Amino acid sequence: MKFSYYPGCTLKTRAAELDVAARQAAEALGVIMEELPEWQCCGAVYPIARDELATRLSAVRALDGAKRLKNPLLTLCSACHHVIKRVNNDMQTDDDMRAKVNSYMDLDDPYSGETKVVHYLEMLRDEIGFDKIRERVTQPMKGRRISAYYGCMLLRPSTVMRFDNPENPSILEDFIAALGAEPIRYPYRNECCGGYISIEARDVAREMSRKIMNSAVKRGADTIITACPVCLYNLNENGTGEVPVVYFTELLAESLGVKEPEGGLVHAR
Amino acid sequence: MHADERKEAETIIRASGVNVRKCMKCGKCSATCPNFDEMDIHPHRFVSMVEEGDIFALMQSKSLWRCLSCFACVERCPRGVEPANLIEAVRLEVIRPLAGNRLRPEAIPALLDEKIPQQLIVSAFRKYSK
């Protein structure tokens, strides 16, 4: 199983754990993650406005890079996945946008959305299968009560993202169960953590993050996992601090026995 | 309506790709918004004010900087109206002209802590500046 991999800027710096653990786990699962030879920051927010052209180009470059290598494009950071998947959708469905982008990029072979964009979690679910992962787990997380925090970017808008049920997602819970832990569901797992607002109004992000964390803790979670560096930052820095928030890949690498345990749960506190 | 304002309304409708006339005024967007209390003009009013061409008031609105683009309103709207897209389009109208930026590069270092992920700064920058 081979993918072109788009790590994104944050995974090279502040969220290196997300990236490193993902690579370790992929290796153990026999998945080849081939980092795109050239990539740029995706821009972190999807350019909603239809007259925004330049801000779409870096995503298209990544998509076209994977197309030339004839690979599906694997993403890991929620924001990157959101941006790249939606820009890809524009290239598939918006004739006007496709024409403008292609005339700007001047590619030998025009790009029109041929690349399949796959999030790491989708890869685990659809390509490998959680049953297979359950078999590969060497250090099952018995007795652990883990909550998943989805955030916004992976789920919405569901008509484009097609990731999971946007109001009652289950992919991370299935993932947690596959690792041998007990998934703890709570109603705010798809509510916004505040995102970039914390740069301007930290109190707003604090209120939102606390509501999320409180809800999970009340139901007995001992850890929260996420796929998004901003979500992790907000929950850890603006939450109640009652339970650790880690990347899902860290847990994966740990239970597959390919990661030193001490690097895992004490992260970022 | 002022001619400039009418032009702004047209730009916003074009750039957002939203058909405001589809709105049936049920208020589910405002019911859904996680940051409702921080906004002076609420999502459902954004839709009706764009429909009425009341753009200058929207351009002054605090809501522009409080919408998180979480897409909950887009997801749950029963008629596919996409209020978040309208807010984005108005925000762009404010920051696109020179001196419209809300966030200046010089201001950033003071805002940082050592754990802030790059992605957060980039998103804030993309949302608040051009």
Add this chain to the structure above:
Amino acid sequence: MPINEEGAAFKPLIVAFCCNWCSYAGADLAGSSRLNYPVNVKVIRVPCSCRVNPLFILRAFQRGADGVIMCGCHPGDCHYTSGNYFARRRMALLFSMLDYLGIERGRTRVEWVSAAEGAKFANTMNQFAETISALGECRRLEDIRCVESEI
């Protein structure tokens, strides 16, 4: 838009065969919903799309039609249970033969329009007229004797 010799904008002549139960009712609904479509679309009512003899279509092209469209009930919804299936197969063969004779594929079309699809009828006619406008006049099968005898 193509311009003919007189300098007027070319308005293609389109003959539309519509079955009485679905498509003709759909065309009526387009009318009662006041949906515009080109004036040169002329509808001929037949009981069922399977009543459309290929000869009618050849005749239309022979007499100067620029495009012919046949509309019927959606597959499975034929008032006579199976008529539209016959029609679909007949037209597939006829259109392929017409293509061979030089009547481009774009000039012939089969579309299923139900009695509830007034908007679809109008849209279909608009698109079809646009396609044919782009193709220009169709003189390939025109019967020269008819034209001369009229002079």
Add this chain to the structure above:
Amino acid sequence: MQKIGVFVCWCGSNIAATVDVEAVAQASLSEPGVVFSTNYQYMCSEGGQSAIRNAIAEHGLTGIVVCACSPRMHEATFRKTAAVAGLNPYMVEIANIREQCSWIHRDKEEGTKKAIILARAAVAKLNRNVPLIAGESQVIKRALVIGGGIAGIQTALDVADAGYEVDIVEKTPTIGGKMAMLDKTFPTLDCAACILTPKMVDASAHEKISLFTYSEVESVSGFVGNFTVNIRKKARGVNSDLCTGCGVCIEKCPSKKAKSEFNQGLCNRSAIYIPFAQAIPNVPVIDRESCIKFQTGKCGVCEKVCTAKAIDYAQEDEIITRQYGAIVLATGFKPISLESYDEFQYNQCPDVITSLEFERICNAAGPTKGKVLRPSDHEPPKTVVFVQCVGSRATVECGKTYCSKICCMYTAKHAMLLREKYPDTEVYVFYIDVRTPGKSFDEFYRRAVEEYGVHYIKGMVGKVAEEDGRLIVQGSDLIADKQVIIEADMVVLAAAIEPDPTARSLGTMFTASMDTNDFFTEAHPKLRPVESPTAGIYLSGLCQGPKDIPDTVAQAGAAASKVIGLLSKDKLVGNPCVAACNEPLCNGCSTCELVCPYGAITYEEHLVVDHGVRETRRVSCVNEAICQGCGACTVTCPSGAMDLKGFTNLQIMAEVDAICR
């Protein structure tokens, strides 16, 4: 040579505004055969019709062209007019210059040109018309009603009371439908069972009505007045003739884990069951999926305890073939699935329920004996939130674009009943609009607000979250421009309603057309609201569109009167536009027989005169009573012997020529 009169209608300004009617009348005078033309404000009015009759007499017309609205509207009218004046009704042609001309074209010059051409085409066709005489066919004096809810029951009773036999086919084990599940009915608050069960008993006791419950329509053939229908009687596993309805089998059945369909899955039932106490017939059914005997072969308790020896595990489905003159579709509705509305947590929280579930909870015969209790902990709720328009008026994929019509009223009813029974309970209703057009309806809703103190909040609910055993309802209050958070104990969702899923296959089977929402379409939305466009098929109740019980009963009666009108005729005048074989051209190849969907074509040895040679040949013969006039045979005939009266090859060719000239 024909003597044709052309009559151009103004239709008030509907036609005259965009078509120069005088010019159309003048232009048609130059067409071959036309000897007279005129125009008039309303051709379909008595004045217009008498003008036609006079002209026929005065000018000795042999045919008329009426340039007016769609032939689907008034062709029949003008044919009658012609007949009164002594003209064969099939010597009438309509040029559709309203729906297909004046209403779609804004430019008067262009519109007039097109109208002239359409008139010319009609004249060209009429020049080749010949008088046609319609055949007659028998009417079988029995009606079939599909669906045994209030719509089907009412239609059946009305038809049976007029003296005709009626069969009701109902797919579930009992008649009664959705109304049997309801508690009270708006706006009078009388109990649904009290008004429905007597009707159910009447239907089962009526000597003219036969019930086929737990049965489905398998196939149909024939045409108006003469349908043949195969009905599949599904195996109950219980012999209805022997069963006494004592209920011992139900009591003793060891498998009691199946979800009760009648109680909306809020409680369980046994594998052998009757849906509810007043079910008709009072004969149990074995649900083979949950029956231990059928699943494992062991058990047989019901057989042992049945003193009447009515249990019959070996019973098989039975196909019954019956003939009918008329068929009524009364297939009803169901609430939509709330799978895609997880923001309301319907699938996650047991205390988030649908309105139909709430009906069962309110109902004295329901799972809680009429006490309003939370499904999760059987505690009475202190705060209840109703959410309206869940899935109605939505253009997104998972919703329905239409208004479900009944929700505003039943929600007001629920709110009122709750406040009456439990005055301490706070009741909130989130609404987008309150729609109460109906007799005493708005007064009813106002009573909920003014007398019962129900809190109506204009806005929608965005999210429901369960925290500490309570439901946090986050909604908007558009009047106050606020987001409100209500901590509730129960949330009731007014789910949109949609046609029963079986309607789709029945629609195909009966060629009864449907709209994009799978509601059956009526022959005319205003003037023929209870007839399907297919002759002999009638519509009753919610299968035609959202409606409440009073409307349903009214429509059921209307459908019954149409059925009675049909069944009261001894003979039906057929459609004379049928296929006809030109025998000298027929070579007896059988191709036409193969494509005929009705089996109307047979082969007979006939004496044929071909170019002066008399010989006996095998030729195709059309049974005019069976032929429906689709024309499939005419196109398939390799020798061109088959033609369709009223739509002959020459007629259609003439139209093509006229249009392309």
